[in-house]
Amino acid sequence: MPEILNKVQYEKGRSYDYDRSADNSSYLDVIILPQSHNDPGWLMPFEAYYKNKTVNILDNTVKYLTMYSKMTMIWPEVIFLDRWWREASTDSRQTLKALIESGRLEIVSGGWVSPDEATSHYYTVLDQLIEGHQWLRKNIGVQPVNTWPLDQFGYSSSLPYIWKKAGMNNLGIMRVTQNVKSYFARHKIMNFRWRQPWDLNGDNDILCYVEPYRWFVTDVSCGPSTVICNSLLFHKKSERTTMPMLNRISENLVEQFKLKASLNKQKVIVVALGNDFAYDTVKEWRAQYNNVTALINYVNDRKSQFGVTMRFGTVKDYFNTIRHLQETDSYKTLSGDFFTYAEDDMGTEYWSGYFTTRAFDKRIGRTLMEHVRSAEILTAFALSRTDKGSDDEMVVSMLKELEYARQALALFQHHDAITGTSTHSTATDYRKRLHIALISCGRIMTHTIRKSFSQRHNSTT
């Protein structure tokens, strides 16, 4: 049994019983994971975020991933890729495609959005996933194999099944009640096979990783000390990084990495390099890449001293490594969900208010779900009875309206939309889109029904 030393409590919400016994049998593999969490609406509406932040983030991603050959990035939401793609030059599109194909820019999940898992209906979760995956297949030609829904406020037991059936084998989650995380850490089961309760053979198991800390952002995820994790925020410092500084930062960080690693069995950890809407400025790209590369080189040159190797990587690199280190069948299995999420150590700050917040919007969302489904069925029926070439303009405009409705419904599944956790102006923007989509569905249904009846009438006279 490893020796469990005294409890290290750096601050509220970050306490674990850390195992400080030294294991020098192999190097600790530290994967630095650059990421930028982009909400399609939260403090400001989707379009405002896109114009103020995300367009720069994606432009810079294309530019700097091309320039920095070791740098990596992940991207979950296809809604932003679609928005960017419509205005991007052919060259930029091709570069983005090449970066994704190379694996350095990994599309994780690949849904239209990162959907809420408590208040959404499974049908709409599936629909937004189909919308995202079809876009990726059509424009990029890739199929995501990992999902990384870190910001959702708790996790449904059914969604791992949907992810698995949609071709994803690995899953990362984060917003799990601290008491549950502490239990996982005590038993070193931060990785487990998530099993459907009815699936006796585990045919639909998905390999799951639980991020031990409260948020997967630079200043929190290196280990228990936010003060030390903060040293990775190079773009926020005014002074230049010197060798003595690198030495000090490395020693402190390596200690944090080892503490984080002690919460799990495998000698590999993943550390965030990013935040909400990170990497929108040139300064951040340059400062983070240059300084973190210097840090990686410094540690790797002294790996026998530190017992650690570092590299940039993506979610795929993490899961490939842990699957390589341990047979997937030997991971513990777990069934059930992670509701209701409590953010603090004491389990008193429950995220349950959003189950009913903005109930009217939630109701409109369900109504639109029914309307989109009906409009799709009627459109498919009408199209099957339409001669090719006849009424083309009307068909094109109907399909466009249907696409708008489907995408408005998909956007509303975002974890700050249907949940009601956005600002008033953002909620108003979602509501407007839902109403436009409802009117469009009504128009499509009227047209398709009229068309079907008139065809029937013509064929019987």
Ligand SMILES: [Zn+2]
């Ligand atoms: Zn979010």
